Amino acid sequence: MSESLSIRAGVPGAMIKTEGKAHASKKCGAKTRDGDPCKNWAMTNGRCRMHGGKSTGAKTLEGRERIRKARTKHGRYSAEAIENRRLFRAFLHYTNDLIAKITDDMGLG
Numbered sequence: 001m002s003e004s005l006s007i008r009a010g011v012p013g014a015m016i017k018t019e020g021k022a023h024a025s026k027k028c029g030a031k032t033r034d035g036d037p038c039k040n041w042a043m044t045n046g047r048c049r050m051h052g053g054k055s056t057g058a059k060t061l062e063g064r065e066r067i068r069k070a071r072t073k074h075g076r077y078s079a080e081a082i083e084n085r086r087l088f089r090a091f092l093h094y095t096n097d098l099i100a101k102i103t104d105d106m107g108l109g
């Protein structure tokens with residue numbers, strides 16, 4: 001094992017390196033400027049040193065909120081939007097059942 005590897009061993013966020021088995025190590029996979037997935041070795045958080053592998057993440061509430069806003073595209077899958085769809089579907093089922101019952105009672109069905 002080389003000296004640089006032994007120094008890094010046990011350090012949080014160190015590279016996942018399987019010596020002599022480069023094909024077996026996990027790849028970063030981040031989208032590069034060419035649009036292809038990054039082929040560098042991933043660190044323990046799944047990204048290479050150039051794509052956030054060294055980052056320990058946002059710590060302040062403002063920082064976390066800023067990331068949340070930057071990553072939200074349309075909010076279609078937010079908890080609020082999902083709950084609104086669920087309620088609307090329940091409302092549609094209820095009204096459909098009601099209409100069926102009324103037309104049945106009136107002998108129109």
Ligand SMILES: [Zn+2]
Pocket residue numbers: 028029030038039040047048049050051
């Ligand atoms: Zn990368």
